[in-house]
Amino acid sequence: xxxxxxxxxxxxxxxxxxxxxxxxxxxxxxxxxxxxxxxxxxxxxxxxxxxxxxxxxxxxxxxxxxxxxxxxxxxxxxxxxxxxxxxxxxxxxxxxxxxxxxxxxxxxxxxxxxxxxxxxxxxxxxxxxxxxxxxxxxxxxxxxxxxxxxxxxxxxxxxxxxxxxxxxxxxxxxxxxxxxxxxxxxxxxxxxxxxxxxxxxxxxxxxxxxxxxxxxxxxxxxxxxxxxxxxxxxxxxxxxxxxxxxxxxxxxxxxxxxxxxxxxxxxxxxxxxxxxxxxxxxxxxxxxxxxxxxxxxxxxxxxxxxxxxxxxxxxxxxxxxxxxxxxxxxxxxxxxxxxxxxxxxxxxxxxxxxxxxxxxxxxxxxxxxxxxxxxxxxxxxxxxxxxxxxxxxxxxxxxxxxxxxxxxxxxxxxxxxxxxxxxxxxxxxxxxxxxxxxxxxxxxxxxxxxxxxxxxxxxxxxxxxxxxxxxxxxxxxxxxxxxxxxxxxxxxxxxxxxxxxxxxxxxxxxxxxxxxxxxxxxxxxxxxxxxxxxxxxxxxxxxxxxxxxxxxxxxxxxx
Numbered sequence: 001x002x003x004x005x006x007x008x009x010x011x012x013x014x015x016x017x018x019x020x021x022x023x024x025x026x027x028x029x030x031x032x033x034x035x036x037x038x039x040x041x042x043x044x045x046x047x048x049x050x051x052x053x054x055x056x057x058x059x060x061x062x063x064x065x066x067x068x069x070x071x072x073x074x075x076x077x078x079x080x081x082x083x084x085x086x087x088x089x090x091x092x093x094x095x096x097x098x099x100x101x102x103x104x105x106x107x108x109x110x111x112x113x114x115x116x117x118x119x120x121x122x123x124x125x126x127x128x129x130x131x132x133x134x135x136x137x138x139x140x141x142x143x144x145x146x147x148x149x150x151x152x153x154x155x156x157x158x159x160x161x162x163x164x165x166x167x168x169x170x171x172x173x174x175x176x177x178x179x180x181x182x183x184x185x186x187x188x189x190x191x192x193x194x195x196x197x198x199x200x201x202x203x204x205x206x207x208x209x210x211x212x213x214x215x216x217x218x219x220x221x222x223x224x225x226x227x228x229x230x231x232x233x234x235x236x237x238x239x240x241x242x243x244x245x246x247x248x249x250x251x252x253x254x255x256x257x258x259x260x261x262x263x264x265x266x267x268x269x270x271x272x273x274x275x276x277x278x279x280x281x282x283x284x285x286x287x288x289x290x291x292x293x294x295x296x297x298x299x300x301x302x303x304x305x306x307x308x309x310x311x312x313x314x315x316x317x318x319x320x321x322x323x324x325x326x327x328x329x330x331x332x333x334x335x336x337x338x339x340x341x342x343x344x345x346x347x348x349x350x351x352x353x354x355x356x357x358x359x360x361x362x363x364x365x366x367x368x369x370x371x372x373x374x375x376x377x378x379x380x381x382x383x384x385x386x387x388x389x390x391x392x393x394x395x396x397x398x399x400x401x402x403x404x405x406x407x408x409x410x411x412x413x414x415x416x417x418x419x420x421x422x423x424x425x426x427x428x429x430x431x432x433x434x435x436x437x438x439x440x441x442x443x444x445x446x447x448x449x450x451x452x453x454x455x456x457x458x459x460x461x462x463x464x465x466x467x468x469x470x471x472x473x474x475x476x477x478x479x480x481x482x483x484x485x486x487x488x489x490x491x492x493x494x495x496x497x498x499x500x501x502x503x504x505x506x507x508x509x510x511x512x513x514x515x516x517x518x519x520x521x522x523x524x525x526x527x528x529x530x531x532x533x534x535x536x537x538x539x540x541x542x543x544x545x546x547x548x549x550x551x552x553x554x555x556x557x558x559x
Contacts (some may be wrong), residue, residue: 020061024052030384031068035075043072063093067102067109075268084114084355088362089162091120098393104133104143110356111150116269117346117352118309120154127151136399140404144180145174150188152194165198185224189215195236200244204413212241229345236278243285255287262294267301272310276317283324308345315341349552380456382432383439391463395518398453398465403512410509410542411464413529414442414481416503417459417537428501431492434501435460441484445477452477463522471542473511479542480507486538497555502531507542 017028031045047070053061070087073079084233087106094103107130114123127150133145144288152167168559172191176185192211215238218224228234237256242251267275275298279291295318296399302314315338322331340488386394386541395411402409416422416438423431435456442462450469466474482503489498508521 013100016244018063020056020058024049024056024061025324027052029559035068035071038075040076042068043076048074058354059093059265060097060099063090063097063099063102065088066090066093070106071109074113075353083420084110093219100133100136101143103148104130106130107133108147108150111147112270113485114352114356114534115150115154116307118349118357119353119378120158122353124151124154127154129131138404139399140177140400140518142175142178142184142187145171145177146187149191149194155553156194156197161198161201165195165202168194168198185218185221188227189224189228189234192218193233196237196241200240205245208241208244212238212245230257230261232265232267232274235261236274236281239501240281244413255282255285259287259290259294261309263297265291265297267298269305269307269310269342272298272301272305276313279317280320280321283321288325292325295321306346308341308348310339312341312557317411335559338341380439383456385439385443385462386453386455388455388457391465392454392518398467399512399517402467403439403514403516405468406511407468408509408511409521410472410507411525412466412474412478412505412507413457413522413525414462414464414503415503415529415533417504417533420526422499422501430499437488437490438462438485438501438503441481441488444483445484449477466507466509469509475540475542478542481505482538482540502538504529504537505540506532507540508544509542510544 004525018299027045027049031042032047034042034045044063049065049420050062050069064093065422066086067090070083070090073083073086077083087109091106094106107126111123111130112125113124114120122273124280131147132285134141134147137143148167149171152164152171152458153168154162156164168191171261172188174188175184179189191404196208196211199205199211215229215234219229235254239258240475241253242248242254248526259282262275264277275294279294282291282294293315300313315334319331319338319405322328322334331538378386378393380387398409401407404431419431419434422434439454439456439462442454442464446452446464451469453467454467455463455465457463464478466477469477482505485501487505490501491498506525508524508528512521524543530545532539532541
C-alpha cells in the first residue's frame with residue numbers, strides 16, 4: 001500500500017504569531033480552521049494573511065503566509081505553477097529570517113509534490129533537505145519524524161522494505177515526542193499502518209499482530225476521534241492485516257467498509273495510490289465485481305486532479321482488471337490511455353524536473369548567501385565569538401533539551417575587571433586588544449570542550465553555557481580559564497611595561513524547569529558576579545538559585 005504522505009506538520013513555529021497583534025492572531029485562527037475543513041475559504045484567508053504580512057513588512061510572517069498560500073494551492077487546486085511559485089517565495093523569506101521549522105515544511109511539501117509527479121529522485125533530495133532543517137529544531141520536535149515517514153514511503157515504493165521499516169521506526173520515535181500536536185494520534189496510527197505494510201511484505205505475522213493490537217488499543221481511547229479510523233489507508237491496512245493473519249470475520253468486515261467507501265467517495269490526491277492498490281487486492285481475493293464499480297467511481301477524482309502520473313496509474317490498474325476479466329476491447333482502450341498518459345507524463349516530468357532544478361539551483365545560491373549573512377549576523381566582529389542574537393538562539397534550544405532530558409545547564413557571566421579604567425588608561429586600541437585576547441582564550445576552552453559554548457554579550461561581558469556538567473567540572477574549566485587569562489601579558493607602548501588582565505565570573509548551574517529561560521539563569525549569574533565584584537574581584541562563584549541570600553552564598557562554590 002502506498003501510504004499517505006504527511007503534508008501536515010504541526011502548527012507550531014519559532015515565530016510567535018501573537019507578536020503581530022490581535023488582527024493577525026484572529027486571521028491565523030480562521031485560516032487554520034478553514035484549512036482543517038479543506039474549505040475553499042482557506043485560500044481567501046491565506047491571501048488576506050499575505051496582504052497583512054506585506055503591510056507589516058515582517059520577513060518571518062511573509063514566509064509563513066506564503067507557505068500556507070502554497071499549501072492552499074496544493075490542497076484545493078491543480079494550479080501547480082502557482083503552488084510552486086508561492087512556495088519559492090515562502091522559502092526565500094524563511095531563509096532570510098532563519099525559520100528552520102517552516103523551511104522544513106516547505107521542502108517536505110516540495111518532496112510530496114515531486115512524488116505525485118513521478119520524480120522520485122528529486123523527492124528524496126527535497127525530503128533530505130527538509131530533514132536537515134528539521135534536525136535543528138531540538139529534541140522535542142516531531143518534524144523529523146514526519147519527514148522520515150515520507151522518506152520511508154519512497155523506499156517502500158521502490159521495494160527496499162527493510163530500509164522503509166527503519167525509517168518508519170525512526171518516524172514513530174520522533175512523532176511521540178510532541179503529544180501537544182493536534183495530529184499526534186493520527187500520525188502514530190499511520191506509523192502503525194506503515195509498519196504493518198512492511199511486516200506483511202517481510203512475512204512476519206507476530207509483528208503484524210502486535211501492530212494490529214496497538215491500533216485496536218488506540219480505538220478504545222476516548223481522546224482519539226473515531227473518524228480517523230475510517231481513513232482509507234487505515235481501513236485498507238486493517239483489511240489486509242486481518243487477511244494476512246487469517247482472521248476471516250474481521251477481514252470481511254473491513255473489506256466491506258473499504259469497498260463501500262471506494263465505490264461512493266471522492267478521493268484527494270494523497271489517496272489515489274492507496275485506491276489503486278486496494279483494487280489490486282480485491283482482484284487478488286476474487287472480489288472483482290467491486291473493482292469495476294470502484295474504478296468507475298474513481299475516474300471522476302482522476303479527471304479532477306489532472307495529474308498525468310496519476311492518470312497513468314489509473315490506466316495501469318484498468319489494464320490489469322480488464323485483462324483479468326477478458327474484456328479485450330476495454331483492455332485495448334485502457335492500454336491506449338496508459339500510453340497517452342505515459343507520453344504526457346514524460347513531458348510533464350521533464351518540464352517539472354527542469355522547473356524543480358531551477359528552484360533547487362536558485363535556493364542553493366540563496367542558502368549560500370544566507371549562510372554567510374547569518375554568520376555575519378550571529379558573530380561579534382571584534383572577537384569572533386557568537387553575539388547576543390546567537391546566544392539567544394542557542395540558549396532556546398539548550399534550555400529546551402536540558403529540561404526534556406532533565407540534565408543540568410549552567411550559565412556563566414564573565415566580566416573583565418576594571419575595564420573602563422583599563423580602557424581610559426591605555427587607550428581604546430589596547431582595550432580592543434585586551435578583549436580579543438580574552439575572547440581567544442575563551443574560544444580555545446570552548447573548542448576543547450564540546451559541552452561549552454561561548455558568546456560576547458556586549459562591552460567587556462562574555463556569556464558561557466555549560467551543558468550536562470557537574471559543579472566540579474564547571475569550576476575546573478572556569479578557574480582554568482581565569483588562570484589562563486591572568487597569564488596573558490600585553491605590552492603598554494607608552495610605559496613599555498607588561499600589563500595583565502583579571503576577570504570575575506558568576507555562574508548558575510541547575511536542571512532547568514519548564515519555564516526557565518536564559519534570562520532567569522543570567523539574573524542568577526549576574527547576582528553571583530555582583531557579589532564577586534563587591535567582595536573580591538578575580539574570583540569565581542557558582543550558585544544554584546537565582547536569588548542572592550546568605551544561605552545561597554554559604555552554599556555557593558568559590559575559588
